[in-house]
Amino acid sequence: MASLQVFVCLLGLVVLCHSQCFFQLLEMKDPNNPPKGCVDKDGKLHDFSSKWDSMSDCMTCSCSTDGMGCCSMVPSAIAVPDECERVVNKETCSAKVMLKSDKTKECNPM
Template sequence: MASLHVFVCLLGLVVLCHSHCFFQKLAIKDLNNTPTGCVDEDGKEHDFGSEWVRNCMQCSCTMEGMSCCSRIPSANTVDIPEECELDVNMEACSFKVVLKSDKTKECNPL
């Protein structure tokens, strides 16, 4: 069972290494009126401890700030053979590496 936990952690690290992430520190403008959560790009407030997905970005809010990582790697972060390309489905927040000549056939990243 321990090896399963190690595998899941390593898999998560691989995804994070190939994802675009950012951290936005919580800004406290008024000490008498401290924030109760994080505010996203749309101006929507998310409670501390909450998690959400927006535009294929997995985000979370802590008392330190908001952290978001793309669920889709960028083409320059994945080693893709020259005959292949990254096929992204933003609606499903998924991707696959396919042959440029036949997008129905998947190929393996290097």
């Protein structure tokens, strides 16, 4: 069982390194009173097998008996030219690549 937990942790690190995702293992504090779901950063309990969007931090999350996994809803550009920058709109959970010199003009990511 310990090797499965190590595998899940390593898998979570690989996902975290290559995308904007994370996985948080479910904590078993009291074996006589097992968790009924996953608790998000705001303290809200989500049932196992549930999915939800957190618009305050632009994340989409899911809960399993192993833990909670979340990924960013904001698309990310693979590469942004030096003269450009990625601008995130937290209200719409979207991003655009804009010229640094003129923020009204979009530029094409590589």
